[in-house]
Amino acid sequence: MAKEYKTLMTEIRLPYELSYGPVWTRFFEGMAEKKLYGTKCEKCGRILVPARSFCPRCFVDTTEWVEVAQQGTLTAWSYVNYRYFGMPTEPPFIGALIRLDGTDVDFLHLMGGIDLNDFEQVRKVVKNGMKVRAVWKEERQGHILDIRYFEPI
Amino acid sequence: MGRPVAIIGVGQTKHGRRTEISYPDLVREAVVRVFEDTRLTPADIDGVVSGTMPSMMEGIALTHFYFADAMQAAGKPILKTETCGSTGISIAHTAYYWIASGMADLILAVGHEKMNEGNSQATMTTVVEPFYQRYFIAGAPGVFSMQSQMWAARYGIPEEKIRDAAAYISVAHHDDAFDNPYAHVKLRVTMDDVKNSRLITYPVRLLDVCPNSDGACAVIFASAEMARKLGRKAAWVKGVGYRGEEYFFGDSDKGVWQSAVQAAKQAYDQAGIRDPRKELDVAEVYNPFTFQEMLFYECFGFCGLGEAPDLVLKGVFARNGELPCDPSGGTLCTNPIGATGLIRTAEAALQVTGRAGDHQIPGAKLALCHAMGGVDQFNGVMILGAEP
Ligand SMILES: [Zn+2]
Numbered sequence: 001m002a003k004e005y006k007t008l009m010t011e012i013r014l015p016y017e018l019s020y021g022p023v024w025t026r027f028f029e030g031m032a033e034k035k036l037y038g039t040k041c042e043k044c045g046r047i048l049v050p051a052r053s054f055c056p057r058c059f060v061d062t063t064e065w066v067e068v069a070q071q072g073t074l075t076a077w078s079y080v081n082y083r084y085f086g087m088p089t090e091p092p093f094i095g096a097l098i099r100l101d102g103t104d105v106d107f108l109h110l111m112g113g114i115d116l117n118d119f120e121q122v123r124k125v126v127k128n129g130m131k132v133r134a135v136w137k138e139e140r141q142g143h144i145l146d147i148r149y150f151e152p153i
Numbered sequence: 154m155g156r157p158v159a160i161i162g163v164g165q166t167k168h169g170r171r172t173e174i175s176y177p178d179l180v181r182e183a184v185v186r187v188f189e190d191t192r193l194t195p196a197d198i199d200g201v202v203s204g205t206m207p208s209m210m211e212g213i214a215l216t217h218f219y220f221a222d223a224m225q226a227a228g229k230p231i232l233k234t235e236t237c238g239s240t241g242i243s244i245a246h247t248a249y250y251w252i253a254s255g256m257a258d259l260i261l262a263v264g265h266e267k268m269n270e271g272n273s274q275a276t277m278t279t280v281v282e283p284f285y286q287r288y289f290i291a292g293a294p295g296v297f298s299m300q301s302q303m304w305a306a307r308y309g310i311p312e313e314k315i316r317d318a319a320a321y322i323s324v325a326h327h328d329d330a331f332d333n334p335y336a337h338v339k340l341r342v343t344m345d346d347v348k349n350s351r352l353i354t355y356p357v358r359l360l361d362v363c364p365n366s367d368g369a370c371a372v373i374f375a376s377a378e379m380a381r382k383l384g385r386k387a388a389w390v391k392g393v394g395y396r397g398e399e400y401f402f403g404d405s406d407k408g409v410w411q412s413a414v415q416a417a418k419q420a421y422d423q424a425g426i427r428d429p430r431k432e433l434d435v436a437e438v439y440n441p442f443t444f445q446e447m448l449f450y451e452c453f454g455f456c457g458l459g460e461a462p463d464l465v466l467k468g469v470f471a472r473n474g475e476l477p478c479d480p481s482g483g484t485l486c487t488n489p490i491g492a493t494g495l496i497r498t499a500e501a502a503l504q505v506t507g508r509a510g511d512h513q514i515p516g517a518k519l520a521l522c523h524a525m526g527g528v529d530q531f532n533g534v535m536i537l538g539a540e541p
Contacts, residue, residue, distance in 0.1 A: 078357075080354050081352045084275055093291075105401070122355075145288060
């Protein structure tokens with residue numbers, strides 16, 4: 001049998017304090033009030049959600065705030081059925097890209113409101129192109145998880 | 154394109170679970186092999202470029218310093234290139250730029266990762282946007298599965314067909330890996346094994362996913378003058394392309410992945426390639442996920458949009474097919490991430506110099522190698538040829 005060699009167990013723990021800045025602060029204040037805000041780029045006309053301080057394509061400041069729809073169309077999804085260290089969301093869950101009505105980018109969040117324990121059932125219900133709407137938490141704190149998930153309409 | 158650039162030698166470790174060796178010694182294993190392969194010594198080298206995943210993977214920051222001795226970089230200029238999954242191809246590009254610019258004649262490029270020392274998906278999660286997106290991505294499998302799923306739905310590819318095609322790819326690459334002495338996973342699997350393996354992130358199952366590998370790869374790039382002086386059989390860089398997209402996942406279309414399309418186009422334009430499926434003899438596509446591999450075939454112009462599953466099932470991209478893809482077994486069977494893109498380059502170089510051994514594609518003269526990185530954000534391509 002091959003010799004076993006020693007390993008060193010070590011760990012790095014570092015706290016970080018990330019600044020929201022004015023635009024993202026306003027977006028999350030909106031979430032606390034059950035509202036979703038985007039910003040419009042004057043140059044390309046796209047409505048970006050979550051709101052951005054500048055258009056990543058045109059590199060100009062966004063100026064106009066728009067309250068966007070809380071329902072939209074499922075454009076991509078994946079049923080997540082594995083776990084790893086420090087995973088921020090408990091599996092099983094469905095990561096989903098949603099094109100909120102009237103906006104021009106996909107919004108990433110969760111699909112829910114259905115039984116997630118049986119994947120074969122999930123596959124029968126969840127379809128690209130289906131209409132979905134936001135379900136809010138009762139207690140909100142200005143956080144992306146103030147929306148519990150998007151559920152089928 | 155700058156000055157002509159050649160690859161004159163490669164060295165790989167045996168990839169796998171290498172808990173028996175320290176990380177610096179693993180890096181040195183690849184470096185020693187590239188010097189044996191080229192009969193050069195560290196004193197001949199003008200500069201060193203290396204790279205890994207984000208340092209959270211290693212638990213040691215600035216890994217090019219950690220491995221400076223193993224790469225014999227003291228007394229030389231040293232660079233680190235780090236672009237997540239595409240790190241390895243970015244290292245190759247950096248070495249290429251360095252020599253093409255005329256600033257060096259011999260560059261040592263080294264990619265390395267010890268995936269089993271840290272946690273790959275926890276590391277991947279730190280790449281994701283922290284305010285809005287980190288909760289929903291589920292590491293690399295989550296994001297690339299969503300992309301594959303979007304692509305399949307876009308072209309209305311029946312679930313059974315795409316599932317069969319992905320299983321076909323898995324079986325083929327697992328078989329291929331037996332002919333690659335450095336490959337990590339060596340496992341005979343059947344289509345049914347793949348289709349019945351554990352669901353990871355729908356539609357991806359366990360046998361559709363690459364392993365966590367420990368390994369390193371070293372490649373020496375040379376100017377044309379140096380390659381001729383040394384009299385080495387060389388692989389010549391015919392084109393390089395690299396493109397990215399916006400950071401937010403959802404800001405750009407992943408169903409037809411423009412960074413992959415444009416990176417390939419840039420490299421093809423430089424290499425004068427018009428019909429890649431006909432002109433290329435072999436491709437080493439970065440394929441950590443079977444489903445995503447098909448999307449790359451389309452983005453690289455190997456076939457039309459939505460056509461890949463049909464052609465896969467006809468064997469077009471198999472070892473004896475029209476355009477063999479990943480005869481090494483690819484990323485699917487071996488993925489020490491910081492090395493993986495450079496392994497694609499090394500394998501392409503071995504192919505066009507006729508040195509790929511049991512997985513040699515007979516008569517290969519023109520090869521594509523590729524890697525992608527970030528949260529579906531960046532793609533890099535390099536074309537290698539047998540002639541300058
Ligand atoms: Zn714009």
